[in-house]
Amino acid sequence: MKMKRFIVASVASLALVVACQKVPLTGRNQLMLINSKELLPMSFTSYKEVLDTSTVLRNGAQVEMVKRAGQRIRKSVEEYMAAHNYAQVLEGFQWEFNVIENKTVNAWCMPGGKVVFYTGILPICRDETGVAVVMGHEISHAIASHGAERMSQGLLAQGALTAGQVGLGVAMANKPQETQNTWMGLYGMAAPAAANVGYILPNSRNQESEADRLGLTFMAMAGYDPRAAVDFWQRMAQASGGQKPPQWLSTHPADNSRVSNLQKLMPDAIKLYNKSTGNTKSTGRR
Numbered sequence: 001m002k003m004k005r006f007i008v009a010s011v012a013s014l015a016l017v018v019a020c021q022k023v024p025l026t027g028r029n030q031l032m033l034i035n036s037k038e039l040l041p042m043s044f045t046s047y048k049e050v051l052d053t054s055t056v057l058r059n060g061a062q063v064e065m066v067k068r069a070g071q072r073i074r075k076s077v078e079e080y081m082a083a084h085n086y087a088q089v090l091e092g093f094q095w096e097f098n099v100i101e102n103k104t105v106n107a108w109c110m111p112g113g114k115v116v117f118y119t120g121i122l123p124i125c126r127d128e129t130g131v132a133v134v135m136g137h138e139i140s141h142a143i144a145s146h147g148a149e150r151m152s153q154g155l156l157a158q159g160a161l162t163a164g165q166v167g168l169g170v171a172m173a174n175k176p177q178e179t180q181n182t183w184m185g186l187y188g189m190a191a192p193a194a195a196n197v198g199y200i201l202p203n204s205r206n207q208e209s210e211a212d213r214l215g216l217t218f219m220a221m222a223g224y225d226p227r228a229a230v231d232f233w234q235r236m237a238q239a240s241g242g243q244k245p246p247q248w249l250s251t252h253p254a255d256n257s258r259v260s261n262l263q264k265l266m267p268d269a270i271k272l273y274n275k276s277t278g279n280t281k282s283t284g285r286r
Helices: 004-020 035-052 059-082 118-126 128-143 146-158 168-174 174-185 205-221 227-239 247-251 256-277
Strands: 021-022 029-031 095-101 107-110 114-118
Touching: 029 146, 035 095, 035 107, 035 114, 035 146, 059 095, 059 118, 095 118, 095 146, 107 128, 114 118, 114 128, 114 205, 118 128, 118 227, 128 146, 128 205, 128 227, 146 205, 205 227, 205 256, 227 256
Parallel strands: 095 114
Antiparallel strands: 021 029, 107 114
8 A cells, every 4th residue: 555655646746747737827736647738628618518517697787797797807817917028828718708697506627717706605705806716816817827737636636647748639538438427527527517617526625715816816906995805705604504405515624724815915005906907095994
């Protein structure tokens, strides 16, 4: 057993050396055996399948609110990435924002900017600013290539890719079924019902922290008060009512440390918010 663990650790370490890159904006090293651009065709196909098998709301106040928040944050993302010489990260993105009629408390963004909000999360969002908190967070997962990172980890664990091997095509050639299962598990698509789509393979704490940090930046630049993020995550924690947390909360932990980290990031976020709204006198207090 010890030898097995040693071999697994050695393979993982070697893979980390040969396929490691830094997350744009945060600088964190991440294992990347799959280029995020390779996932776009699968993402677009899967997104269409979800929409085709779900009740998609086409109009109404909720739909308009989600789409409006999505477009505003999309603009702030594009501006930020261009200003920091990361525009290439967004190449191939085909932004889309949809609302699915479902009581599940969930929202997600597939690689390439494919966003879905379930109606079940909207009461917790309460308003457009709350939607912006979720929108910024989920889009940040895509911007930071967390999907490709988690898929890389999954393929390594499944043996679809070994040390020194990279690329989705290689994984498909080595173990096509395991590769497909890893992708489906990444967004919960192994379940027959589209209602179960979500982050089945949970994000790490580092990924969650990155999404919180970047999401706060993007929503502030879009003119949404970033202080609403603290309120939102506190509502998410309360939504569990001491019982089993909703699916979205189970993979997006809303605990005291998260709120504390957000509060530490708030001064810089407030500056961006004030700049975007032209308010130069605000002290950041409400």
